[in-house]
Amino acid sequence: MEEFVGAIWHRLVTRQSATDFADARVDLAELQPQLAPFYRGLGGAPGKLLEAAEPRPFRAPRKLIQRIAGSHRRHAVSWQDERSLRLPPSIALFPERELNESLYLWLTAMAAVTPVIRRWFGDNQRASRHLLEARPGLGKRYREMVEAGLLLRPGPDQLQDDAWVRELAIRRALLQPGSVESLPRAPGDAWPVPFWLYPAPLHDLSVVAEDDSSEQQGEQPPAPPEQVDSARRTARRLDDSKETDGFLIFQLESLFSRVEQVELDRCQEDNLDDDLGAAEDLDIITLSRQRRAGSARVKFDLDLPAPQQDELALGEGIRLPEWDYRRQAFKEDFCLLQPMLADDAEPAPLPEALKPAARTLRNRFSCLRPERNWLRRQLQGDELDLDAWLHLMTDEQRSTEPGACYRQRRPNQRDLSCLLLADLSMSTECGINEHERVIDVIRDSVTLFAEALSGSRDRFALYGFSSIKNKQVRYHLLKNFNEPYGDAVRGRLQRIKPGFYTRMGAAVRQSAAILEQEQSSQRLLLIISDGKPNDIDHYEGRYGIEDTRRAIQQARALGIQPFCITIDDEGSDYLPYLFGDKGYALVSDIKRLPEMLPRLYLNLTGAC
Amino acid sequence: MIKSINTTARYLPQGNEVDLFHHAAASQLPVLLKGPTGCGKTRFVQYMAEQLNRPLITIACHDDLTASDLVGRHLIGAEGTYWQDGPLTRAVREGAICYLDEVVEARKDTTVVLHPLSDHRRELPIDRTGELLKAHHDFMLVISYNPGYQNLMKGLKPSTRQRFVGLSFDYPTPEREVVILCQEAGIDKQTATQLVALGNDLRRLKDQDLEEVASTRLLIYTALMICSGCSVREACRACLAEPLSDDSETLAAIDRLISCYF
Ligand SMILES: Nc1ncnc2c1ncn2[C@@H]1O[C@H](COP(=O)(O)OP(=O)(O)O)[C@@H](O)[C@H]1O
Ligand SMILES: [Mg+2]
Numbered sequence: 001m002e003e004f005v006g007a008i009w010h011r012l013v014t015r016q017s018a019t020d021f022a023d024a025r026v027d028l029a030e031l032q033p034q035l036a037p038f039y040r041g042l043g044g045a046p047g048k049l050l051e052a053a054e055p056r057p058f059r060a061p062r063k064l065i066q067r068i069a070g071s072h073r074r075h076a077v078s079w080q081d082e083r084s085l086r087l088p089p090s091i092a093l094f095p096e097r098e099l100n101e102s103l104y105l106w107l108t109a110m111a112a113v114t115p116v117i118r119r120w121f122g123d124n125q126r127a128s129r130h131l132l133e134a135r136p137g138l139g140k141r142y143r144e145m146v147e148a149g150l151l152l153r154p155g156p157d158q159l160q161d162d163a164w165v166r167e168l169a170i171r172r173a174l175l176q177p178g179s180v181e182s183l184p185r186a187p188g189d190a191w192p193v194p195f196w197l198y199p200a201p202l203h204d205l206s207v208v209a210e211d212d213s214s215e216q217q218g219e220q221p222p223a224p225p226e227q228v229d230s231a232r233r234t235a236r237r238l239d240d241s242k243e244t245d246g247f248l249i250f251q252l253e254s255l256f257s258r259v260e261q262v263e264l265d266r267c268q269e270d271n272l273d274d275d276l277g278a279a280e281d282l283d284i285i286t287l288s289r290q291r292r293a294g295s296a297r298v299k300f301d302l303d304l305p306a307p308q309q310d311e312l313a314l315g316e317g318i319r320l321p322e323w324d325y326r327r328q329a330f331k332e333d334f335c336l337l338q339p340m341l342a343d344d345a346e347p348a349p350l351p352e353a354l355k356p357a358a359r360t361l362r363n364r365f366s367c368l369r370p371e372r373n374w375l376r377r378q379l380q381g382d383e384l385d386l387d388a389w390l391h392l393m394t395d396e397q398r399s400t401e402p403g404a405c406y407r408q409r410r411p412n413q414r415d416l417s418c419l420l421l422a423d424l425s426m427s428t429e430c431g432i433n434e435h436e437r438v439i440d441v442i443r444d445s446v447t448l449f450a451e452a453l454s455g456s457r458d459r460f461a462l463y464g465f466s467s468i469k470n471k472q473v474r475y476h477l478l479k480n481f482n483e484p485y486g487d488a489v490r491g492r493l494q495r496i497k498p499g500f501y502t503r504m505g506a507a508v509r510q511s512a513a514i515l516e517q518e519q520s521s522q523r524l525l526l527i528i529s530d531g532k533p534n535d536i537d538h539y540e541g542r543y544g545i546e547d548t549r550r551a552i553q554q555a556r557a558l559g560i561q562p563f564c565i566t567i568d569d570e571g572s573d574y575l576p577y578l579f580g581d582k583g584y585a586l587v588s589d590i591k592r593l594p595e596m597l598p599r600l601y602l603n604l605t606g607a608c
Numbered sequence: 609m610i611k612s613i614n615t616t617a618r619y620l621p622q623g624n625e626v627d628l629f630h631h632a633a634a635s636q637l638p639v640l641l642k643g644p645t646g647c648g649k650t651r652f653v654q655y656m657a658e659q660l661n662r663p664l665i666t667i668a669c670h671d672d673l674t675a676s677d678l679v680g681r682h683l684i685g686a687e688g689t690y691w692q693d694g695p696l697t698r699a700v701r702e703g704a705i706c707y708l709d710e711v712v713e714a715r716k717d718t719t720v721v722l723h724p725l726s727d728h729r730r731e732l733p734i735d736r737t738g739e740l741l742k743a744h745h746d747f748m749l750v751i752s753y754n755p756g757y758q759n760l761m762k763g764l765k766p767s768t769r770q771r772f773v774g775l776s777f778d779y780p781t782p783e784r785e786v787v788i789l790c791q792e793a794g795i796d797k798q799t800a801t802q803l804v805a806l807g808n809d810l811r812r813l814k815d816q817d818l819e820e821v822a823s824t825r826l827l828i829y830t831a832l833m834i835c836s837g838c839s840v841r842e843a844c845r846a847c848l849a850e851p852l853s854d855d856s857e858t859l860a861a862i863d864r865l866i867s868c869y870f
Contacts, residue, residue, distance in 0.1 A: 032863075033860075034855035034857055034860045034861040034864060035861075036861075037813055037817040037857070037858055038861045038863070038865060040813055040817065041810060041812050041813050041861065041862075041865045042809060042812075042868075043809075043812060065857070072798070134804075136802070136869065137866075137867050137868045137869045137870050138868050190767065201848040351732065390681070390683075390689055391682070391684040391736060393688075394689050394691070394736065581817060581819060581858075582819065585695050
């Protein structure tokens, strides 16, 4: 009974304390496809992702009912770092949907013009003012939002003395951005300002996967811990890109002791004395990645096939460069790509289950006939070649022999080479249902693709890849351009298994180098991917994306046409940046991949 | 003498291209103009032709364009066959500026006829008639292309492009583009400024969201529509959104960008 009453009570107070207009709620997910181009159009960094912000704790005076309900302790405020822009997962601040949408747009615009927040109060005012001046269309909505927003802020009844003075300053700054110089001091946090951006939360304390780039380490001397402590005011907020430089290597165990030493940045430069317990902030420290990195290290040690079970490594490996966007330079010879061959795979026939589909596809591909063209100056043909005839007529040394004055329709030889590169990273291990894993579908897709192409005259090669940091990019030869397709290749395809991580840039570079050797006039690099480029060193987030993009651009410069087929539902967030608007296709229902892949190929190569 | 009053081309220089073109003309060197579509390349050539007081012959290239289309061919008349000069041959004979617009659209074997014209020989061999035509003193070859296009089948041969003096074009700076909009469309400066700012927002969407971005030409279209009484938002949508994308989310985003200004 007590429990029951408790539950009702809880529901009651939670509802009472709620400040949301649930009917007018706008979710980030629905607006996201528009927000990303909007952000870029306003000048935001093109590689940046859009993600939902985690709620973070605020110590601001709450209404009584909110205190009773235990709500409003945390707020999902907006912030960004090198990797992504974080916006609230949903907004229901205003009773009208339109205004809630407008708030998303406003925050996105703010983020686009303010890549970094240094002084929360000043920077936000400056950004707002700049936006309102430069884009007068924003003014009307802004005023509406602020007017409605001010009503929701705590009033003098909840705020005493200094806190109220501070609140007044914020209100004035919202009404007239740029008009208030500094933020008056007051204890606790100011009530979150939904129109403004916040600095990145602290997550200084990550365990960083050891970086194999020993050559690079000289550049960045490890930061002595004292330095970290002395930087009280700006308690190091290291974003993704910086923290993975490999100079702060903490053990998991030391994590908690370090937290205690760190000052919290309260987003208010004038307000440091009043301290929120460091422990409260623990949950905003993103532990998941660190954990992943930590466990990953253990995992690959265990998982790496023992040499005798592993595929045959071919040669010493190939050194390839990697693009470091932060330095805007290549790290020469940074990656070691190891071509591998499952040399002990027994030749195998096509699995029964795939036979019907394979037959249809082969038939369909065997009549791949590109558009026809005319052969001129033939001795006989379908039509008179007027040009040739005129030439003959006007030729001074005209001979009496019959002229070659006909033209004949002839199918053009298709002149195309395609390299299929499949992402065989660990993530393909995961199951779609109890019988099948992603890797199984990828294997079937590649197999059917090969069956289809073997029916055509197009030259094709099949490769797969995965990686364990830069020193081991595993590049699996499944079929090269010159090997005929047959049971030997089928056997190798049956042996495909999930590997490790996804250092896509290196694999793309190697594939481009192979394609470059091809004489065909059209060269297609088809990539099957299941997610973002990533690896366990610094190769993740923006770094991996920028390197991959670079590799794609390099391939393009060689006259190769890259195209990506992804099963990652979030692919649209980053693939346009990598492959261009028209350079990728998303197959959201992975079960359809085997059928879609050959179809996409037909579309891409201009036959139908 | 060819210059007629109503064709006088207004051209606002972006940099030192006018000087460079004069030098190239004086040195009898061919010129290559690079830049995105609608940024003023054609207009520049028109303007320079007038400045140099030379006739201008423009050829829009396409993938069916053959060497005969440029050089000439035999035609059949009442009296039998006769030879007719193509536009290139005419320009070479008469001392005109021959402008090959979007030259990469032409097949690579077509552009080979340009080689002997674009180096010190300055001559055009006409196989069909056996004539070896020496270029007129004032003949000048100008080609343009848009390096932004990514197409496997197209592109300028390095051996072709390295015979040219290259000039790079881009969309004019905002200040200049505002002036151009005011001049070309007669729109007020304030609206022009907003349009140009919007245009620059849209240009940031290049590659990732849009294949082609808002050109100066499209901004002028928008301004013209507005001046003829169309509502600003509708004009923007019709000239700056719809021609650039078919994707509904991208269109929605462009719409949002438009409403940041108007
Ligand atoms: N510098 C300029 N001065 C005057 N008008 C310009 C200038 N640049 C572009 N324009 C305008 O833009 C339009 C499109 O330019 P155009 O020369 O046709 O582009 P392109 O040949 O590069 O595709 C022109 O008709 C002209 O009205
Ligand atoms: Mg033009």
